[in-house]
Every structure is written in structure tokens, then in C-alpha cells.
Amino acid sequence: MTAQILVEKKKLAKPPLDLHYLGDRVLRQDAKRVTKIDNDIRKLAKEMLQTMYSSDGIGLAAPQVGINKQILVVDCELDDATTPPFVLINPTITKFSQEQCMIQEGCLSVPGVFMDVVRPAVIEVSYKDENGRPRRLQAKDLLARVIQHEIDHLKGVMFVDRVENHIALTQELDKHGFSTQSVKQISE
Incomplete structure (x- = not known):
């Protein structure tokens, strides 16, 4: 079941929330x-969607807009106005496939930088929707990738931390004015 929060999929001249960028401390916090899913949380989800659409994004986690809450929004169907987005509150990945795949990722918090990242191809995630109902979702391909990327944000992890080609990463970050000091390499 997808979100019932209806937001027009268009760019706003002034999105309601400000994005934070690599190097900002808020992106590194858990x-x-x-604890309470109410109208304030639904309003936040709506504003996150508006901000995401305004930046041509397909996923956005609350820490990226400076809000330290476990909420993320995802919409892999930007061109289809009839496909509603997902709102995932307190998401937890309950299963990962053994199969891994490498795909190029980007991030609204690291604009212009696109790098290859290896992640499980299929996941199962449990979460609450915007009405507080428990949900379970099996995701594969792009949807699985985006959910994993956004859940990382909830743990203070960014996609650049998962990039294995350090030389290419350094070149890309330098080219776009980001410091390699902001990368926290992780190995799993």
C-alpha cells in the first residue's frame, strides 16, 4: 500500500524545506x-515530498531536511502522476537477498556526484504508513535501492561512505566542491 498523501509531482519555486549537504553535522546523526504519527508527521511527509519533487529526487529522508526523525519518502515513478509515493515511518529492513548489484547512485545532499554502490538486489522492509498502520513491503531493483539509500540516512550513513573506488570518489567530490573529510568509509 502506498501513501495517501497527495502532492502534485512538480517543481516549486520555493520548496517548503531546505536541503542539507555533505559536511553538515545533521546528516551524521542517528x-x-x-513515537506519535499525527497531522504534524503527515504535514512533514507532504513537505518532504514537495521538496523532493522540487529537486528532481526519487527519495528523501528527514535528516536531509534537518529533521532528526525516522521518516522517509520515496517515489520511483516521477513521470506517472497516478502512482502515489511511499511514506515510510520507522522503517526496518527485515530481509536482504544474497544477490548483490552495483548501480550508480546520487543524492540530493551531494548534488552532481554519481558513483557506483553495491547493495542487496531485493529487500523486505517493515514500517508504519502515514496513518500509523504497520506495513511490510518487498522491494527490488530501483525501489529496493532507494529505500536502502534513504534508510542509511536515518543511521547517519551516506552513499559516498559505501563507494569502493576511493580515487574516483575523491575526484568527483573535489569537482563538486565537497571535502573527502566528510566521507566516513564503511565496510560491511
Whole structure:
């Protein structure tokens, strides 16, 4: 089941929320669980969607807009106005496939930088929707990739931390004015 929060998929001249960028401390904190799903949370989800669409994004986590809560929005169907987005509150990945795949990722918090990242091809995620109902979703391909990328944000992890080609990463970050000091290499 997808979100019932309806937002027009268009760019706004002034998105309601400001994006934070690589190097900003807020992106490195563990997001707090949402304890009460109410109109404020639904309003936040709507504003996150508007901000995401305004930046041509397909996923956005609350820490990227400076809000330390476990909420993310995902829409892999930007060109289809009839496909509603996903709103995932307190998401947890419950299963990963053994199969891994490498795909180029980008991030609204690291604009212009696109690098290859290896992740599981299929996941199962449990979460609450914007009405507080428990949900379970099996995701594959791009949707699985985006959900994993956004859940990383809730743990203070960014996609650049997962890039294995350090030379190419350094070149890309330098080219776009980001410091390699902001990368926290992880190995799993």
C-alpha cells in the first residue's frame, strides 16, 4: 500500500524545506523513532515530498531536511502522476537477498556526484504508513535501492561512505566542491 498523501509531482519555486549537504553535522546523526504519527508527521511527509519533487529526487529522508526523525519518502515513478509515493515511518529492513548489484547512485545532499554502490538486489522492509498502520513491503531493483539509500540516512550513513573506488570518489567530490573529510568509509 502506498501513501495517501497527495502532492502534485512538480517543481516549486520555493520548496517548503531546505536541503542539507555533505559536511553538515545533521546528516551524521542517528534519527529518532517517531513515537506519535499525527497531522504534524503527515504535514512533514507532504513537505518532504514537495521538496523532493522540487529537486528532481526519487527519495528523501528527514535528516536531509534537518529533521532528526525516522521518516522517509520515496517515489520511483516521477513521470506517472497516478502512482502515489511511499511514506515510510520507522522503517526496518527485515530481509536482504544474497544477490548483490552495483548501480550508480546520487543524492540530493551531494548534488552532481554519481558513483557506483553495491547493495542487496531485493529487500523486505517493515514500517508504519502515514496513518500509523504497520506495513511490510518487498522491494527490488530501483525501489529496493532507494529505500536502502534513504534508510542509511536515518543511521547517519551516506552513499559516498559505501563507494569502493576511493580515487574516483575523491575526484568527483573535489569537482563538486565537497571535502573527502566528510566521507566516513564503511565496510560491511
